[in-house]
Amino acid sequence: MKITINNIFQKATLNSLTISILILFFGCKKEPKEDEIISPITGSRTEFTLDSLYLYAKEIYLWNDALPSYSAFAPREKYAHIASEINAVNNELFDLSQFKINEKTKLPYEYRELLNPKYSYIETNYKQNAKATLSASAVQNSGIIVNHIDNVTYLYLPSFPKLNTLRNDLDNIFIDIAKQKPSTMVIDLRYNRGGYIETAEYLANLIASSKLNGKIMYVESFNSTLSAGKAKILKHQPYLDINGNYVRINGRQATMADIDFSEKGNTYYFDKKGQLESVENIYFITSGSTASASELLISLFKPYYNAKLVGQKTFGKPVGFFPIDIDRYSLYLSSFLLKNADGWFDYFDGIEPNIFVDLPISPTLGDPNEVGFKSILLDIRADRRNAFIAKDTLSKMTKPATNFTLKEILSIENRLKLK
Numbered sequence: 001m002k003i004t005i006n007n008i009f010q011k012a013t014l015n016s017l018t019i020s021i022l023i024l025f026f027g028c029k030k031e032p033k034e035d036e037i038i039s040p041i042t043g044s045r046t047e048f049t050l051d052s053l054y055l056y057a058k059e060i061y062l063w064n065d066a067l068p069s070y071s072a073f074a075p076r077e078k079y080a081h082i083a084s085e086i087n088a089v090n091n092e093l094f095d096l097s098q099f100k101i102n103e104k105t106k107l108p109y110e111y112r113e114l115l116n117p118k119y120s121y122i123e124t125n126y127k128q129n130a131k132a133t134l135s136a137s138a139v140q141n142s143g144i145i146v147n148h149i150d151n152v153t154y155l156y157l158p159s160f161p162k163l164n165t166l167r168n169d170l171d172n173i174f175i176d177i178a179k180q181k182p183s184t185m186v187i188d189l190r191y192n193r194g195g196y197i198e199t200a201e202y203l204a205n206l207i208a209s210s211k212l213n214g215k216i217m218y219v220e221s222f223n224s225t226l227s228a229g230k231a232k233i234l235k236h237q238p239y240l241d242i243n244g245n246y247v248r249i250n251g252r253q254a255t256m257a258d259i260d261f262s263e264k265g266n267t268y269y270f271d272k273k274g275q276l277e278s279v280e281n282i283y284f285i286t287s288g289s290t291a292s293a294s295e296l297l298i299s300l301f302k303p304y305y306n307a308k309l310v311g312q313k314t315f316g317k318p319v320g321f322f323p324i325d326i327d328r329y330s331l332y333l334s335s336f337l338l339k340n341a342d343g344w345f346d347y348f349d350g351i352e353p354n355i356f357v358d359l360p361i362s363p364t365l366g367d368p369n370e371v372g373f374k375s376i377l378l379d380i381r382a383d384r385r386n387a388f389i390a391k392d393t394l395s396k397m398t399k400p401a402t403n404f405t406l407k408e409i410l411s412i413e414n415r416l417k418l419k
Contacts, residue, residue, distance in 0.1 A: 039070055045327070046085045050075040052326045053092055053122075059231040061120075062319060062334045063100030063109060064223050086124065089329065093122055097334075102348055109348055110334065119319050119334045145188075146173055147366040152380065153182040154373060156365045160195030160293045163202055171274065174206045178275040186376055187297070188285040188366075190311060190359055194292030197320075197415065204300055205273040207282070212270040216341040218300045220266040220320065226335070227261050229419075234259070237324060239418065249418065256322075260419040266336070281306045281380075285372040286351070287359055291315035295351060296338050303341040309353040310375050316350035322416060355379060 039051040054075045058067055067073070075092055082088035097110035097117035110117040145156035155173075160166075185207055204217065225231050234256035241247050247254040260266070282305045284290075284298050295314050301307045318338050324331040339345045355375055363370045368377055 040076075043076065044080070046088060047076045047080050049085065049089060049327055049329065050079050050092055053089060053331060054096065055233055056324050056326070056331060057096050057333055059225050059233050060223070060324070060333055060335050061096070062223055062336060064225060066100040067096065068099070089122055090116065093117060093120060093331075096120075104346070105349060117334075119317060120321065121332050123330050123332075125325065125328050125330055144169065144173065145366040146177070147368070148177075148180045148182070149368055149377065151180075151182050152184045152186060152377065153177050153180055154186040154188065154366050156188040157203070158191050159193065160197075160199040160203075162196050163199045166199055167202065170203065170206060174274045174276055178277075181278040183278055184281045184283065184380060185279050186283045186285065186373065188372070189290045189294040189297070190285050190287040190372065191289055192291075192294040193289055193315075194294055194317070197293050197296065200293040200297045201268065202273060204297060205271055206276060207279055208270055208272060208301075208304070209277050209279065210272040212304060213272050215270050215304070217268045217270050218296060218341070219263055219268070219339045219343075221263050221337040221339055221345075222261040222266070222335060227263065229257075229261065231261075232257060239416070247418070254418060256324075256416070258418050259416045265417060265419070279305070282308075283376045283379075284309050285359075285376070286311045286314050286353060288312055288315055288350070292317045292320075295347060298351060299338065299340045299344065299347070302344065308355065308376075308379070309351060310355045310379070311353050311357050311359050311372050313350035313352050314347070316348050318345040318347050 039055065040047075043051075051070075054067075054070060054073060058064055058070075061067065073096075078095075079088040079092045082091060094115060094117055097120050098108040100109050101107065102109045105111075110119055112118045143156075143158060145154070147154040155177075187207075201217065221227075237256040239247055239254040239256055239258060249258060282301055284307065286294075286298070286309050290298075291314065295317060298307065298309065298314070299318070319334040319336065320338060321332045321335045324333070337345045357372055357375050359372050360370070363372065366373070368374060
């Protein structure tokens with residue numbers, strides 16, 4: 001499920017609030033249990049928004065099994081009085097995200113001291129275009145750095161922007177890397193907060209041997225309501241293709257309820273790209289800023305390679321989401337787990353490094369004397385610690401600014417597939 005920053009629902013015209021909410025709530029009224037209280041069909045705009053947030057969470061939130069009933073949660077009573085609707089909505093979202101407890105940490109999976117969820121978030125719809133416009137000037141030029149030292153190739157990646165902005169550069173870089181025939185790859189992700197899964201996946205296919213073709217790369221696993229096709233509330237969300245166009249099936253407009261949320265339908269496999277076949281070991285340089293698609297890249301290699309982390313513990317984000325439109329807001333609820341071929345996903349508190357290193361604040365990236373890279377070289381050749389001679393001077397390839405935000409953007413990559 002590859003959720004394209006085309007703002008999936010940006011082209012969807014929102015119905016008037018009253019009509020859409022009435023449809024939503026009537027659609028949820030299906031032979032209610034005797035003790036079940038359905039949300040009201042009358043109320044203010046804010047009350048409808050608060051109700052909708054709860055109702056969507058109850059069906060699509062990854063940990064929806066921990067959420068209380070509507071009457072017990074009482075969103076209108078708890079939040080409608082809060083000044084500023086966005087504050088009310090954010091307060092509700094935070095509370096919804098704190099019910100499911102991680103038994104390992106004894107804290108909520110989405111716990112954060114800042115009183116906002118660790119993963120889930122909500123935005124006002126009108127900010128979407130402004131963000132895309134401002135992003136080019138808000139981020140620094142995206143620079144990839146490559147260095148070859150003996151049979152080790154170092155590759156620094158600051159982010160994973162949209163694949164079509166980086167594919168040619170990656171292809172050219174890996175033509176040169178393949179000629180070097182390195183046995184070890186060093187992937188520096190210390191500042192890489194994530195981005196497009198399609199780009200991380202493409203990089204994995206450039207690095208991996210063709211022997212992995214057809215083997216599981218990763219799986220996106222949804223809650224039981226979604227995977228069983230029981231999230232009926234999604235019929236109120238239109239399904240758009242990768243280009244943001246409406247899709248028709250069976251003579252009607254497709255909706256998000258028509259998506260295949262099964263594990264089988266959301267399993268992705270290796271498909272070798274490029275000519276590099278020599279890599280046997282992979283090192284990752286990581287920090288607390290290493291998140292999401294970067295962590296997925298690390299995770300998907302663990303079952304197949306001797307993969308080591310050097311630096312500091314990663315951020316810890318083995319989940320993804322897709323956008324839901326609620327009136328003037330776009331809601332991003334944690335909705336699926338990212339599992340590797342071994343079924344591993346439990347790095348909510350971050351992935352621990354094999355070699356802990358205090359990384360410098362302003363490093364010379366790619367320099368073999370930089371502490372992170374140097375630690376790897378020493379680990380590879382401990383008995384030849386002074387014998388590393390760079391074949392080439394550092395090769396810095398600066399890319400033009402790309403249209404993405406520094407915020408992790410896995411949430412708006414459209415990889416959802418119809419059944």
